[in-house]
Amino acid sequence: MLVTQQKVLRRFWYATMPVSMLDDGPQPFKLLGESIVLWKGNGGKPHALRDRCCHRTAKLSKGFVDDEGNIACGYHGWTYDCSGKCVKIPQNPGGQIPSSAIVQSYRCEERYGYVWVALEEPLQPIPEFPEEGAPGYRRILQFYEKWNTSPLRMMENSFDNSHFSFVHKSNFGLFTNPQPSKYEFRPNEWGFEAETHVPVRNPPASFRITGTTEDVTERHLVNRWYMPFSRRFGCQYPASGVHHIIYNCATPIDDSTMMLAQWLYRNDSEQACSTQELVDWDRPITDEDRDILEATDYDACIDIQRQQECHMESDKPGLLMRRMLVKLLADHGEREVFREPDEVR
Ligand code: FES
Ligand SMILES: [Fe+2]
Numbered sequence: 001m002l003v004t005q006q007k008v009l010r011r012f013w014y015a016t017m018p019v020s021m022l023d024d025g026p027q028p029f030k031l032l033g034e035s036i037v038l039w040k041g042n043g044g045k046p047h048a049l050r051d052r053c054c055h056r057t058a059k060l061s062k063g064f065v066d067d068e069g070n071i072a073c074g075y076h077g078w079t080y081d082c083s084g085k086c087v088k089i090p091q092n093p094g095g096q097i098p099s100s101a102i103v104q105s106y107r108c109e110e111r112y113g114y115v116w117v118a119l120e121e122p123l124q125p126i127p128e129f130p131e132e133g134a135p136g137y138r139r140i141l142q143f144y145e146k147w148n149t150s151p152l153r154m155m156e157n158s159f160d161n162s163h164f165s166f167v168h169k170s171n172f173g174l175f176t177n178p179q180p181s182k183y184e185f186r187p188n189e190w191g192f193e194a195e196t197h198v199p200v201r202n203p204p205a206s207f208r209i210t211g212t213t214e215d216v217t218e219r220h221l222v223n224r225w226y227m228p229f230s231r232r233f234g235c236q237y238p239a240s241g242v243h244h245i246i247y248n249c250a251t252p253i254d255d256s257t258m259m260l261a262q263w264l265y266r267n268d269s270e271q272a273c274s275t276q277e278l279v280d281w282d283r284p285i286t287d288e289d290r291d292i293l294e295a296t297d298y299d300a301c302i303d304i305q306r307q308q309e310c311h312m313e314s315d316k317p318g319l320l321m322r323r324m325l326v327k328l329l330a331d332h333g334e335r336e337v338f339r340e341p342d343e344v345r
Contacts (some may be wrong), residue, residue: 001150001152001256001325001336001337001338002255002337002338002339003032003150003151003152003252003254004032004033004252004254004255005255005337006329006334006336006337007332007334008123008328008329008332008334009032009228009252010032010118010119010120011116011118011119011120011121011122011123012107012118012122012123012227012228013107013117013122013125013126013127014031014116014117014118014229014249014251014252015111015112015114015115015116015117015230015249015261016029016031016036016038016048016114016115016116016251016259016261017029017038017046017115017259017261017263018113018114018141018144019040019046019110019112019113019115020113020344022038022039022046022115023040025039025062025065025240026039026061026062026063026065026071027039027053027061028061029121030253030254031117031119031251031252031253032119032252032253032254033253033254034050034119035048035050035052035059036048036050036061036106036117036277036327037049037050037051037061037063037071038066038108038115038117039060039071040065040099041065041082042068042069042070044081044110045070045110045301045325046108046109046110046115047071047082047105047108048105048106048107048108048115048117049071049080049082049084049104049105049106050084050103050104050105050106052103053073053075053077053078054078054080054100054101054102054103054106055076055078055101056074056075056076058074058075059075060073060074060080060103062074062075063075064094064117064183064192066079067191069082070082070087070246072088076090076091077089077090077091078090078101080102080103082105083105084098084102084103084104085101085102085106086098086101086103087304088147089101089123089314092338094178095332096315099338100128100194105246106118107121107122108320109126110118111126112129112132112134112171112247112263113139113141113263114249114261114263117172119155119299123136124190124227127226127230129247129265131243131245131265132155132265136267137243137245137265137266137267138265138266139263139264139265139272140263140264140265140266140275140278140279141263142246142262142264142278142279142282142286143260143261143279143282143283143286144259144260144261144262145259145260146253146257146258146259147250147257147259147260147290147292147294148256148257148262148294149256149257149258149290149296150252150255150258151228151229151250151251151252151258152228152229152250152322152325153293153296154170154229154248154250154258154260154289155225155228155229155231155250155318155321156314156315156317156318156321156322157232157289157292157293157318158223158231158248158289159183159194159223159225159231159314159317159318159321160180160314160315160317160318161180161183161196161198161221161314162179162180162313162314163292163314164198164200165178166178166179167288167289167292168285168288169324170199170284170288171201171203171205171206171233171284171285172201172202172203172206172285173200173201174199174200174201174216177199177271180184180313180314181196181197181198181199181313182194182196182313183195183313183316183317185317185320187318187320187324190226190227191225191226191227191324192225192317192320192324193222193223193224194221194222194223194224194225194317195220195221195222195223196221197218197219197220197221198218198219199216199217199218199219200216200217200218200223200268201215201216202214202215202216202217206281207274208272208277209242209244209273209277209278210236210237210239210240210242211239211240211241211268211272211273211280212239212240214239214278217237217239218237218238218239219235219236219237220235220237220238221233221234221235221237222234222236226315227324227325227326227328228325229250229251229252229258229343230247230248230250231247231248232245232246232247232251233245233246233247233248234330241267242266242267242268242273243265243266243267244264245264245265246262246263246264246282247262247263247264247265247267248261249261249262249264260286260290261288262282264278264282264307268280281307319327
């Protein structure tokens with residue numbers, strides 16, 4: 001799926017960057033191929049505009065935030081409020097500001113420590129993640145990095161529990177047990193929930209992650225897909241009662257790149273397992289996923305027929321996702337746009 005070609009994808013909220021990055025001033029971001037600038041206004045609320053000054057096209061992300069919380073262009077100081085209206089032309093003080101002096105603005109909200117942006121009127125609110133602010137849970141920002149793959153590949157991988165035995169064999173994957181466990185699916189209009197129980201290796205390095213010291217332990221997974229490119233990895237370790245709940249947003253930058261925004265909720269204490277341990281544990285696992293996904297032909301059409309014939313249990317979530325996305329496109333008068341497999345990139 002060439003994400004920049006599918007207009008309906010502009011009608012969802014995406015996690016763009018940690019809000020703390022805006023403490024350093026305006027920042028550029030590319031969302032679905034569109035260059036935007038993000039900044040923090042007065043009161044700390046984030047704002048998003050197209051990253052082009054309407055005077056002589058300088059990137060507003062090169063500018064600065066003024067005392068009123070507006071964004072000023074770094075070239076000649078034209079200044080814009082959060083609606084994109086030009087409110088100041090320093091070379092013409094007290095003069096009329098033409099009504100055409102306006103820059104495209106976008107919906108922008110802070111949630112879960114991230115700046116969320118929707119390019120066009122959203123079909124759905126920002127997804128609700130119930131662990132946020134719930135008693136006993138702490139939030140840990142884990143990873144924020146660009147991946148050279150597509151968000152759909154990232155999403156299908158995150159529900160595919162047959163890759164554990166291969167991609168993650170050096171940490172939690174059981175190489176001798178490649179048969180994936182069955183999911184129970186509960187689809188809804190905007191995604192699905194998929195529940196399963198997966199045996200995993202529990203080397204000493206993961207004792208404080210899992211909260212248990214058995215050689216092999218179980219993950220009870222209640223995962224969720226939030227259309228189009230967010231997911232919950234709802235992992236509980238029944239042996240200890242520890243929850244390790246990861247949210248991933250695979251934010252589409254352009255047709256060949258996505259931004260991984262990943263954070264974690266734990267129901268234990270910093271003493272039981274520190275933030276650094278939790279980042280260090282998931283770092284190599286995330287790198288392994290990235291490495292294999294960057295090695296896929298990530299925007300080619302998937303042969304749904306062939307995958308169905310293989311009866312691969314672990315392909316089911318990805319196929320269901322794709323079917324639901326194709327239906328979403330059709331409901332909005334679009335068809336999936338993709339490259340032919342093996343076309344030279
Ligand atoms: S280009 Fe922005 S003020 Fe001139
Ligand atoms: Fe993985």
